[in-house]
Amino acid sequence: MKKADVFEFYRRLAEANPHPETELESGNVFQLLVAVVLSAQATDAGVNKATRALFAEVGTPEQMVALGLDALKQHIRTIGLFNTKAKNVIALSEALVADHDGMVPADRAALEALPGVGRKTANVVMNVAFGAETFAVDTHIFRVGNRTGLARGKTPLAVERKLDAATPQPFRLHAHHWLILHGRYVCKARRPECWRCIVADLCAFKPKTPPPKTAASPPPA
Numbered sequence: 001m002k003k004a005d006v007f008e009f010y011r012r013l014a015e016a017n018p019h020p021e022t023e024l025e026s027g028n029v030f031q032l033l034v035a036v037v038l039s040a041q042a043t044d045a046g047v048n049k050a051t052r053a054l055f056a057e058v059g060t061p062e063q064m065v066a067l068g069l070d071a072l073k074q075h076i077r078t079i080g081l082f083n084t085k086a087k088n089v090i091a092l093s094e095a096l097v098a099d100h101d102g103m104v105p106a107d108r109a110a111l112e113a114l115p116g117v118g119r120k121t122a123n124v125v126m127n128v129a130f131g132a133e134t135f136a137v138d139t140h141i142f143r144v145g146n147r148t149g150l151a152r153g154k155t156p157l158a159v160e161r162k163l164d165a166a167t168p169q170p171f172r173l174h175a176h177h178w179l180i181l182h183g184r185y186v187c188k189a190r191r192p193e194c195w196r197c198i199v200a201d202l203c204a205f206k207p208k209t210p211p212p213k214t215a216a217s218p219p220p221a
Helices: 003-016 029-038 044-057 063-065 069-077 082-100 109-113 120-129 139-148 156-166 177-186
Strands: none
Touching: 003 156, 029 044, 029 082, 029 120, 044 069, 063 069, 063 082, 069 082, 069 177, 109 120, 120 156, 120 177, 139 156, 139 177
């Protein structure tokens, strides 16, 4: 995609949604970190449903450790891979208390050293909580990057690096949110809704998906 088209691509997404936000619910940086860890291979809606009661009870790493593994599992049992995720959340909470005075670190190396925290999770926390210009490539952004021609790559890291190189100011801070929301609600995996896409003319995907056929009107009486 040409530089001018990249700028226009983001400009339209920004105009349609000037202040995009994560759809994961949280009340502080620690809760955000927990929510992102729980969201791996799960939907944001499913995570939010499980964490509302949890976060009403737990707001700090110390409180999570005090809650304990078994009680945490009960809170998140509706989320996929909840046994492993619960162990990681307890372990990362213990590490935050022991190594970071109960505070979530802002730098990548320290975040990725926490149990259950990979590059994508670190990117989300750095972007949402600390305002870093990071590009967390999930399945939606991987698809949008490749399908549109914005950032083609065979791996999430390759797509991330191309997004980092191609995304201009003033769009870098919110680019991750615009792309994930576009992939989630418009540029869908099975059937992209090209007929209502505001960047369809800039996108390399062909052939464009036509609008769904409407039921024929009954003949006049």
